[in-house]
Amino acid sequence: MKVGYLGPKATFTELAVSKVFKGFELEPYNTIPESIDAIVDHKVDLAVVPVENALEGSVNITLDYLTHIVDIPIVGEITLPIKQHLMVHPDNKDHWQSVSKVFSHSHAIAQCHKFLHTHFKGVPIESISSTAAAAKMVMEQPKMNAAAIANELAAKEYGLAIVQKNIHDFHFNHTSFFVLSEQGLDFAEISGSSHYKTTLMVTLPSDQAGALHQVLSAFAWRKLNLSKIESRPMKTGIGNYFFIIDLEMKLDDVLIPGAIAELEALGCGVKVLGSYPSVMVNLD
Numbered sequence: 001m002k003v004g005y006l007g008p009k010a011t012f013t014e015l016a017v018s019k020v021f022k023g024f025e026l027e028p029y030n031t032i033p034e035s036i037d038a039i040v041d042h043k044v045d046l047a048v049v050p051v052e053n054a055l056e057g058s059v060n061i062t063l064d065y066l067t068h069i070v071d072i073p074i075v076g077e078i079t080l081p082i083k084q085h086l087m088v089h090p091d092n093k094d095h096w097q098s099v100s101k102v103f104s105h106s107h108a109i110a111q112c113h114k115f116l117h118t119h120f121k122g123v124p125i126e127s128i129s130s131t132a133a134a135a136k137m138v139m140e141q142p143k144m145n146a147a148a149i150a151n152e153l154a155a156k157e158y159g160l161a162i163v164q165k166n167i168h169d170f171h172f173n174h175t176s177f178f179v180l181s182e183q184g185l186d187f188a189e190i191s192g193s194s195h196y197k198t199t200l201m202v203t204l205p206s207d208q209a210g211a212l213h214q215v216l217s218a219f220a221w222r223k224l225n226l227s228k229i230e231s232r233p234m235k236t237g238i239g240n241y242f243f244i245i246d247l248e249m250k251l252d253d254v255l256i257p258g259a260i261a262e263l264e265a266l267g268c269g270v271k272v273l274g275s276y277p278s279v280m281v282n283l284d
């Protein structure tokens with residue numbers, strides 16, 4: 001089985017993949033859409049992409065791609081602790097305080113905002129497709145005297161020197177990754193997790209007072225525990241949004257179908273994006 005993921009080698013996504021998919025063939029892609037398209041094009045059996053960070057929130061491109069562009073179910077979720085480090089080319093190790101630029105993934109930059117504001121005021125901060133892509137670029141262009149924010153594996157993989165460890169602004173830093181597949185992959189068996197979540201996409205009837213309240217009450221009176229509700233643009237005009245709702249349980253035969261039927265009777269559109277095991281892994 002082949003796993004596509006947001007690469008290049010040594011991204012946080014690869015770390016998450018390697019903790020769960022032992023002995024699988026791994027195929028890195030440069031962007032999140034390319035990783036997901038690899039499923040559509042039958043180049044991989046499953047793909048793993050970041051979806052939410054505890055400090056910065058959702059990875060919008062992942063949610064938008066899954067709701068607007070492709071129709072691929074979520075079959076699993078992996079949550080990984082995140083430690084961000086500042087690294088430079090070994091030639092620049094002794095003058096890292098005067099780097100000309102800092103590169104990283106936009107989420108990593110946001111997770112280190114306070115650190116960057118304190119130590120690199122006025123230095124251009126540039127976002128790039130992944131933390132590992134930033135590390136690779138810093139390795140390839142020593143004359144640029146740039147730094148990357150990435151993980152320890154990336155420092156090793158690309159031969160960079162870590163000059164400041166743990167530069168993320170808040171200690172509790174985790175990222176969740178979706179496992180996507182069209183092949184009915186048994187992620188409960190692969191991950192050993194029996195903790196399930198169900199993710200729904202809900203569109204509201206237009207211009208109806210109290211519609212969201214009614215949606216929430218369909219879950220509330222059934223005592224269905226929501227762990228997330230997020231609005232994303234419909235991309236049809238200002239003010240047009242749909243909701244992504246996470247339920248802390250597996251899709252059953254009674255409660256969730258009952259809630260969905262109630263929402264549909266209210267005029268809502270409902271799509272199940274996946275009902276899947278969720279696993280927390282650690283770095284060591």
Ligand SMILES: O=C(O)C(=O)Cc1ccccc1
Nearest residue numbers: 011012013105108130131175
């Ligand atoms: O860029 C990476 O390494 C990724 O896998 C995406 C990401 C970026 C920042 C935190 C977690 C995941």
